[in-house]
Amino acid sequence: RSIKLEYQAPPIFGVARLVVRAPVAVMTVRPRWIYFAYFAFRATSIGRFMSVFYLDRGLKASEMGALFSLDAIVGTFSTTYFSARVDRQLAEGMLLARERAMRLAFAVTTLLFCVQAVVDLGLPVPPFAVFVACRLLIAIVFSPVSSILNAHTLASLGGDRARFGEERLWGAISWAIANMILGVVMDHLGTWVMYIGTVVLGGCAVVLLSGSSGARKHQPLPDAAPGTEQDATPTDSKRPRGAANISSGQLLKAYMTNPQSRSFFFAVFCLGVGMSLVENLLFLFFVEDMGASNALCGFSVVVTVAFEIPLLSHSKSLLERFGCRLLFSIGLVCYIVRVLGYTICPNGWCVVAFEPLHGVTFACCHLAAVQYVSSITPEEQLTTGQGVMCSIQQGLGYFVGTLGGGFVIQLFGEKVLYRGAASLVTLGLLVFRLQGMETPLVLEKRPAEVVEGEASVAIGKEASGRLEEDDTELADAVVPALGLAR
Numbered sequence: 001r002s003i004k005l006e007y008q009a010p011p012i013f014g015v016a017r018l019v020v021r022a023p024v025a026v027m028t029v030r031p032r033w034i035y036f037a038y039f040a041f042r043a044t045s046i047g048r049f050m051s052v053f054y055l056d057r058g059l060k061a062s063e064m065g066a067l068f069s070l071d072a073i074v075g076t077f078s079t080t081y082f083s084a085r086v087d088r089q090l091a092e093g094m095l096l097a098r099e100r101a102m103r104l105a106f107a108v109t110t111l112l113f114c115v116q117a118v119v120d121l122g123l124p125v126p127p128f129a130v131f132v133a134c135r136l137l138i139a140i141v142f143s144p145v146s147s148i149l150n151a152h153t154l155a156s157l158g159g160d161r162a163r164f165g166e167e168r169l170w171g172a173i174s175w176a177i178a179n180m181i182l183g184v185v186m187d188h189l190g191t192w193v194m195y196i197g198t199v200v201l202g203g204c205a206v207v208l209l210s211g212s213s214g215a216r217k218h219q220p221l222p223d224a225a226p227g228t229e230q231d232a233t234p235t236d237s238k239r240p241r242g243a244a245n246i247s248s249g250q251l252l253k254a255y256m257t258n259p260q261s262r263s264f265f266f267a268v269f270c271l272g273v274g275m276s277l278v279e280n281l282l283f284l285f286f287v288e289d290m291g292a293s294n295a296l297c298g299f300s301v302v303v304t305v306a307f308e309i310p311l312l313s314h315s316k317s318l319l320e321r322f323g324c325r326l327l328f329s330i331g332l333v334c335y336i337v338r339v340l341g342y343t344i345c346p347n348g349w350c351v352v353a354f355e356p357l358h359g360v361t362f363a364c365c366h367l368a369a370v371q372y373v374s375s376i377t378p379e380e381q382l383t384t385g386q387g388v389m390c391s392i393q394q395g396l397g398y399f400v401g402t403l404g405g406g407f408v409i410q411l412f413g414e415k416v417l418y419r420g421a422a423s424l425v426t427l428g429l430l431v432f433r434l435q436g437m438e439t440p441l442v443l444e445k446r447p448a449e450v451v452e453g454e455a456s457v458a459i460g461k462e463a464s465g466r467l468e469e470d471d472t473e474l475a476d477a478v479v480p481a482l483g484l485a486r
Contacts, residue, residue: 029208029209029211030156030167031149031152031153031156031167032166032167032168032169032170032171033170033208034102034149034152034205034208034209035149035153035167035168035170035171035174036170036171036173036174037174037201037204037205037208038145038146038149038171038174038205039171039172039174039175039178040174040175040177040178040201041106041109041198041201041202041204041205042175043174043175043178043179043182043197044178044182044194044197044198044201045109045110045113045138045142045194045197045198045201045202046071046109046138046142047175047178047179047279048179048279048297048301049179049182049183049186049191049194049294049297051064052186052191052294052297053191053194054067054131056190056191057119057120057127057131058127059127059128059131060410061406061409061410062406062407062410063128063406064402064406065402065403065404065405065406065407065409066403066406067128067131067132067135068276068398068402068403068406069398069399069400069401069402069403069406070132070135070136070139070399071135071136071138071139071398071402072139072276072394072395072396072397072398072399072401072402073395073396073399074136074139074140074143075139075140075143075391075394075395075398076143076391076392076395076396076399077391077395078139078140078141078143078144079143079144079146079147079387079390079391079394079395080248080249080252080384080387080388080391081144081248082101082144082148082387083144083147083148083151083248083383083384083386083387083388083390084246084247084248084381084383084384084387086098086101086144086148086151086383087246087380087381087382087383087384088246090380090383091246091380098148098149098151098152098155098383099152099209101144101145101148102145102148102149102152102205102209103205103206103209103210104141105141105142105144105145106142106145106202106205106206106209107202107206108137108141108142109138109141109142109198109202110198110199110202110203112134112137112138112141113134113138113194113195113198113202114195114198114199115130115134116130116131116134117195118130119131120192143390143394143395144387144390146390146394147383147386147387147389147390147391148383148386148387150164150370150386150390151382151383151385151386153167153168154370154374154382154386155382160316161371161374162315162316162319162320162371163315163316164315164367164370164371165311165312165313165314165315165316165318165363165367166312166313166315166316168312168315168366168367169308169309169312169313172305172308172309172312173305173309175301175305176301176302176304176305176306178197178201179297179298179301179302180295180298180299180301180302181298182194182197182294182298183294183295183296183297183298183299184294184295184298186294187294187295246380246381246384247384248384248387248388251377251381251384251385251388252388255376255388259435260435261376263431263432263435264328264369264372264432265389265392266428266431266432267328267332267428267429267431267432268369268389268392268393268397268428269392269393269396269397269428270397270424270425270427270428270429271331271332271335271365271393271397271425271428272392272393272394272395272396272397272398272400272401273397273398273400273401273421273424273425274335274339274397274401274421274422274424274425275335275393275397275398275401276397276398276399276400276401276402276405277339277401277402277405277417277418277421278339278358279398296349296352299352300351300352300355303352303355303356303359304355304356304358304359304362305359306356306359307356307357307358307359307360307363308359308360308362308363309359311359311360311363311364311367312363312367315367318364318367319367319368319371324368324369324371324372324375325368327364327365327367327368328364328365328368328369328372328432329429329432329433330360330364331360331361331362331363331364331365331368332361332365332425332428332429332432333429334357334358334360334361334364335357335358335361335365335422335425336422336425336426336429337354337357338354338355338357338358338361339418339419339421339422339425340418340419340422341353341354341357342354342414342415342418343414343415343418343419369389369393370386370389373385373386373388373389374386401421405417408420
């Protein structure tokens with residue numbers, strides 16, 4: 001597509017005017033490139049190497065656990081609040097709300113990460129206090145980006161949301177490349193290079209999102225499956241129901257009312273506890289207990305991603321064949337086997353041998369969770385629904401995992417920690433699989449002065465058309481659209 005740029009020169013002696021018209025390309029940034037920038041930036045600023053970064057600056061395992069847990073709990077409230085706020089802005093007609101929120105988050109996070117350099121410069125400030133302040137502020141502004149980006153991708157895909165993995169896999173590629181390069185460079189130059197990486201990648205992300213205005217209408221991506229249309233996107237005439245409809249608290253209450261969705265979110269929480277130990281404390285296990293190099297830490301990420309990519313690239317066929325329920329269960333089983341394997345490993349290379357299971361866990365669980373939540377959530381609360389899921393997993397789950405994990409490592413060691421994680425995820429799997437009959441969802445009416453003509457809309461398999469027959473039990477959870485009359 002193109003637009004015409006017209007320039008009219010001032011009149012010359014009142015008789016001549018020059019008119020210039022030129023085609024200018026409109027840049028449409030596909031979500032895959034935003035994922036690529038997001039995960040490269042995440043690797044340098046809040047990724048797995050942060051435990052090594054803090055270790056170099058004198059922090060203990062218990063202090064790191066407290067730091068990561070505070071980050072997670074703050075991120076829980078931040079994600080739910082800002083996800084709902086973005087949906088309200090979309091309802092009010094701010095069609096670039098998601099892009100603007102992500103751009104601001106990248107810019108502020110880059111600045112806050114660089115503030116931590118005052119510790120490296122030897123200024124008379126308490127290091128732990130500086131790290132806590134910066135980490136908490138980063139959690140406020142950057143935690144919502146994941147859910148906002150997921151919702152942006154789902155909206156762009158329109159009716160073909162099972163292709164979500166085809167866009168998301170570029171984040172996995174970026175994650176592997178960034179961690180491998182970072183590990184090798186840190187072995188030679190030290191952890192200070194994370195400052196440079198954060199500044200460069202943060203700037204690139206801001207520029208990329210500044211050029212994403214071509215996607216303001218959230219049109220379907222190129223090469224969409226025949227017959228798929230973008231239903232109920234932010235520009236669809238059926239979408240605007242009033243910003244007051246959008247509430248993360250009401251949506252969470254609706255999720256928790258139904259036993260089927262409640263068991264799913266419990267399993268998500270258990271997985272979040274387990275995954276926090278991998279994302280935040282695994283490299284500490286590599287470096288301190290196994291004597292591994294930073295390069296080996298980075299290589300372990302490459303191994304996991306090598307198994308993520310093919311699964312993500314076939315997301316649609318996997319969802320159609322196995323369904324959300326079975327796919328999510330497979331991911332949980334792989335996590336249990338993996339962390340139990342850690343407890344029998346004598347060296348870092350043995351741990352790397354179990355890392356492919358992380359790729360299977362992440363790909364299966366992430367695809368199933370994103371698809372399921374989008375199928376039971378009202379369209380006008382798409383970002384809010386993804387935010388609630390991220391808050392439960394990456395917020396509340398990470399809070400419990402890292403807070404307890406740091407102290408368990410210090411008192412009992414890593415092997416006890418990972419055996420406990422395997423037990424918890426096993427409990428989540430059993431609750432998820434054994435959930436039986438479903439109960440109709442009953443939502444308490446909001447005050448009449450706030451809501452006029454409130455309607456409850458069943459969001460399930462028939463309403464969304466996005467899940468297969470194998471997901472009937474899981475998708476029949478009824479979640480009301482909390483919408484106002486227009």
